[in-house]
């Protein structure tokens with residue numbers, strides 16, 4: 001999955017990444033993708049168990065996307081095989097009163113995963129250089145220094161044992177139109193429609209620029225960004241699963257040695 005990883009120092013151009021391409025699984029179709037996803041669901045489940053047993057590391061998965069980009073669906077499909085006790089899913093919305101009184105990383109640090117656990121951030125501190133930047137919630141001199149804060153914060157977390165994976169689900173503006181329209185047409189999806197999403201859609205290009213800056217400036221060896229083509233939901237699920245499975249495999253996790261000799265015990 002290094003295919004979609006943004007190298008440190010590389011200036012990403014999102015317009016050059018086709019949200020419809022499927023080059024990591026060129027011979028797979030939707031039907032066969034499901035059995036492959038099941039396999040990776042169970043691999044992820046076993047790795048999560050090992051992460052917990054090993055107890056030395058945590059995994060933080062940051063998910064970012066434009067509205068309708070598929071963050072919720074990805075979490076549902078990719079983590080469906082994993083023991084719910086080992087995963088915390090945290091959605092970050094507009095900061096509440098206690099949050100706005102403090103620095104923007106306070107609420108993020110509070111929800112960082114404990115050793116042995118996986119935390120999935122549905123939106124994150126990156127909103128503080130995305131929506132906040134595009135909507136001028138704070139002036140440029142305030143948001144522009146945040147890239148460095150974020151890189152340093154993430155470096156601290158990784159130094160202390162948290163492995164970080166950051167994923168942007170990359171959809172096209174055309175695909176967003178289709179998905180927003182479904183939220184209007186399908187009564188069971190009406191609740192997901194937020195008129196504010198149209199305002200964000202109107203600022204698509206500014207968002208892409210903000211994403212490019214955020215990704216380019218904070219993709220590091222320790223906390224890399226992946227830009228995943230996401231117009232196809234099944235393809236996106238496979239790629240995200242693969243990234244997480246590969247990341248956990250690279251962590252060299254092991255079951256701890258027992259401090260007793262099991263053969264000396266007799267259970268009667």
Ligand code: AMP
Pocket residue numbers: 091092093094095123124127128131132137
């Ligand atoms: P949703 O994910 O659909 O529940 O929407 C959450 C909303 O909260 C989105 O519109 C985000 O842009 C917004 N949001 C998240 N973090 C921040 C932030 N730090 N400042 C302002 N808005 C935010």
Ligand code: MG
Pocket residue numbers: 067192194197
């Ligand atoms: Mg929304």
